[in-house]
Amino acid sequence: MSILDVYRGPARDLLSTLTDETAPEWRVCFSEDGTDEPTGVAPVCTDEDHDPDDGSVYDCCPEPVIECHSMTTADYVAALLNADRSRS
Numbered sequence: 001m002s003i004l005d006v007y008r009g010p011a012r013d014l015l016s017t018l019t020d021e022t023a024p025e026w027r028v029c030f031s032e033d034g035t036d037e038p039t040g041v042a043p044v045c046t047d048e049d050h051d052p053d054d055g056s057v058y059d060c061c062p063e064p065v066i067e068c069h070s071m072t073t074a075d076y077v078a079a080l081l082n083a084d085r086s087r088s
């Protein structure tokens, strides 16, 4: 078992609790870190008035927004979390 496998389950359980969803889909989003790049990840917003191409976070969006401090890291974390969706 890899170290990734060791941490995957508890992280999935925690994020499920925070999002009230078993396996939410994640997106890269603009956080409130003051930069012009999308450096956060958040669950995909399913509000019909929220354009899927709009990376902003509004009142309609589910929490949490997780700050990743760079777009590169945010892309990676979102991809990692979404890859884990198919494993649940």
Ligand SMILES: [Zn+2]
Pocket (backbone or CB within 6 Å): 045, 046, 047, 050, 057, 058, 059, 060, 061, 062
């Ligand atoms: Zn939204």
